[in-house]
Amino acid sequence: MLKFLSIRDFVIVSQLELAFCAGFTALTGETGAGKSILIDALLLALGERGDATMVRNGCERAEITAEFDVSAQPGLLAWLKAQELEGDDGVCLMRRLLDAGGRSRGFINGRSATLQQMREAGEHLLNIHGQHAHQSLLQADAQRVLLDEYAGLQSSVAGVATDFRDWQALMRRRIALSENSQAVAAERELLTFQHTELEALAFNVADWEVLQADYARMAHAASLLETAAFGIDTLSEAETACLSQLNALMTRLRDGTLHDATLAEPLRMLESAQAELQEVVYSLRHYQQRLDADPQQMAQKEARIQYVMDLARKYRVAPERLGEVLQQVARRLAELGADADLEALQQLERDAHSRYLEAARALSRARRLAADKLSQQITAAMQTLAMQGGSFAVALLPLTEGNVHGLEAVEFQVAANPGVPTRSLAKVASGGELSRISLAMQVATSQVASVPTLIFDEVDSGIGGRVAEIVGLLLKQLGRQYQVLCVTHLPQVAAMADSQWQVSKAVEAGVTLSRIEVLGESQRIEEIARMLGGVTITDTTRRHAAEMLGVAG
Structure with a gap:
């Protein structure tokens, strides 16, 4: 239930704070006073889009804050917890800021929230019935949605839609396979060959790198062997080999240390160098023994490299990507394999169609029950809204194949007079009749609403007299179950x-501002008298107003 609303610098409102109560509250005032500003502010707080024109002229930003008591709404509380937007126990605080540049920010319970999150929360908090809602009653889609919401069938409708799309997808695959069977067979044959060819290659990026390194080494084996032999000769085999000369120098230094101990340090360094050079000789000899210059092995590696390069050119990729090509071919083969068996695909299609029909028929049964109930409610309401003898019917018109919404179209039909068959609402209802039927529809559907707050924005336009009194009684009755504005x-x-x-507007310091005042008993008499009598209010008008309020009490 809406508990509190704060509006700052919004349109022609400077600052307004309102505490709401349960029951039926009427907002009245002269035309143009800004009665609908309250509705617009609430819509903004609940995630509707806004623009810079909503910020009061000369102000930096507009701010709307709405507090709701949600202690009796476990569904919303669970949603808030799932979204990590919980607040104080039983409270949901919606806040919206809109600056003069058109940028806006939204908050739920003090945490930043997206407009989508604010709209989702708003769907739990209140329903707003606008003064032009009756126009949507002429649209077939709106009629179907209204019936389904009245019956609480949203999840069933979504399930039927999913089953229908699954069935249609399988149907399209079956038709495509039937019409392109030769092309599919040719593609499958080519892919099978490619898969066999690439799988036989057994390509591996790591092995490919090793193969290239081995081949490069073998291709230069003669030069590498010559290099190793030159190194061994230079270090230890030649007459002037490094190690021989180094050994001779070390012998002389060793003798010299007998006479000068300072030669011990150069001798130690040479001994270390001699050991390192000897290790080099051993390593080069091992390399000579290990280096494989077998022409047959080299030819095999060369052939392998050439084959990989040929396939890479064939598939127009770098050799390193041949493994990816194999995976792509395998995936496409699997897709074709799923469609390869036309008979199996036809069975899948039949199964999907059966699931759709089963779900759609269940939806049709639920719709028929709801249609009968809604028809009776609207017909009964028409009798009190100056349409005595008229009748209303929610017709379910069968569809040959069904569609994403089920096996029938929904059409609202009406007979304005007794003994006349019902016909499409869009074709026979006058503007006044449509307005009254719309109001009856809104009251009927509101009775199954899951939200605690219902707002009606001038939905009583175009009616008056005894009908207007009945509308008031309907809203008062609704106020016993919901919070109604x-x-x-x-x-x-x-x-x-x-x-x-009472909503009023006045000019202060050249600026037009709107205000809302909660009326006491005497003030209500004056306001009702104004609504009855216009500019000149007489004592007779006031007595009439007091009498009306007495009857209402």
């Missing part, structure tokens, strides 16, 4: 309210 220009409706707020 109604923007109205009808005194008969306002008089039925449990509480009444």
Whole structure:
């Protein structure tokens, strides 16, 4: 339930703080006073898009804060927890900031939230019925959605839609396979050959790198052997080999240390160098023994490299990507394999169609029950809304093949007079009749609403007299179950309210500002009298207003 609303620098509102109560509250005031600004502010707080024109002229930003009591809404509390947007126990605080540049930020319970999150939360908090809602009743899609929401069939509708799309997807695959069987067979044959060819290659990037290194070494084996032999000769085999001369020098230094101990350090360094050079000789000899210059092995490696390069050119990729090509071919073969068996695919299609029909028929049964109930409710309401003898019907028109929404189209039909068959609402209802039927529809569907707050924005336009009084009674009755707010220009409706707020506007220092005042008993009499009598309010008008409020009480 809406508990509190704070509006700052929004349109023509400077600062406004409102505490809400349960029951039916009427918002009244002269035309142009800004009665719908309250609705617009709430919509903004619940995630609707805004623009810079909503910021009061000369101000930096508009700020809307709405506090809701959600202690009796476990579904919303669970959603808030899942979104990590919990607040104080039983409280949901919605806040929206909109700056003069058009940028906005939203918060739920003090945490930053996206507009989508704010709209999702808003769906749990309140429903707003606009004054032009009756226009949507003429649209077939809107009629179907309204019936399904009235019956609480949203999950069933979503399931039917999923089953329909699955069936259609299989149907398209089956048709494509039937019409392109030769092309599919040719593609499968080519892919099978490519898969066999690439799989036989057994390509591995690491092995490929080793192969290239081995081949490079073998291709230069003669030069490498010559280099190793030259190194061994230079270090130890030649007459002037390094190691021989080094040994001779070490012998002389060793003798010299007998006479000068300072020669011991150069001798030690030479001994270390001699050991290192000897290790080099051993390593080069080992390299000579290990180096394989077998022409047959070299030819095999060369052939392998050439084959890999040929396949890489064939598939127009770098050799390192041949493994990826094999994976792609395997995936496409698997896709074709799933469609390869036309008979198996046809069976999958039949199974999917059966699932769709089963779900759609269950949806149809639920729709028929809801359609009968809604038809009776609207027909009964019509009798009290100056349409005596008229009737309303929710017709379910069968579809030959069905569609994503089920096996039938939904059409609202009406007969304005007794003894006349019902016909499409879009074809026979006048503007006034449509407005009254829309109101009856909104009241009926609101009775199954899961949200605690219902707002009606001048939905009583185009009616008056006794019908207006009945509308007021309907809203008062609804207020016993929900929190109901109604923007109205009808005194008969306002008089039925449990509480009444007056919206007014005035010019202060050249600036137009809107205000809302909670009316006491005497103030309500004056406001109802104004709504009854216009500019000149007489004592007779006031007595009439007091009488209306007395009846309402």
